[in-house]
Amino acid sequence: MSQAERTYIMVKPDGVQRGLVGEIIARFEKRGFKLIALKLVHATPEHLEKHYADLAGKGFFAGLIKYMSSGPVVGMVWEGLDAVKTGRAMLGATNPLASAIGTIRGDYALAVGRNICHGSDTVENAEKEIKLWFPEGITQYASVVEPWLYE
């Protein structure tokens, strides 16, 4: 767990279409995380197959790739204390029917195949996903609020 931990958060095509990009960014900003990368991209099926390589054997894989390549996504890197685990907690359970009220999926989604937002599940996967989506690298800058967020 570190203050410099990074996670890859992505608003999926349904989240973009439903106008939830600002809402999702606002939640991470208000929580105290630092935005260090952001882009809108219409990803190819080949790129998404790399992102979801761990799920290649699942019955829903073809549908997942079709859904994720159906429109642009907004990819972001957020940095801060325990960013991966806290990011997952902010998203809620994979199936929105099981996501707690107050989480992003629990407040804005109903179906597992349209769950509006992705978040890295481990620090190792976060680093892989950041390299995959931001091969150009990440901009760094000093945050003026850090003394108010951390002891």
Ligand SMILES: Nc1ncnc2c1ncn2[C@@H]1O[C@H](COP(=O)(O)OP(=O)(O)OP(=O)(O)O)[C@@H](O)[C@H]1O
């Ligand atoms: N049973 C299912 N039916 C349809 N889609 C599913 C199902 N299970 C998972 N998915 C879709 O595949 C995605 C990846 O599943 P995974 O198990 O990695 O969940 P997750 O880690 O919560 O989601 P993500 O990786 O997108 O953050 C889910 O977010 C969801 O959109």
Ligand SMILES: Nc1nc2c(ncn2[C@@H]2O[C@H](COP(=O)(O)OP(=O)(O)O)[C@@H](O)[C@H]2O)c(=O)[nH]1
């Ligand atoms: N249709 C369908 N999609 C699924 C299922 N399981 C996972 N997914 C999708 O695949 C994405 C990635 O799965 P996973 O990494 O396990 O879950 P996540 O990290 O919580 O998103 C999920 O967010 C869902 O969009 C499933 O059983 N059916």
Ligand SMILES: [Mg+2]
């Ligand atoms: Mg996942």
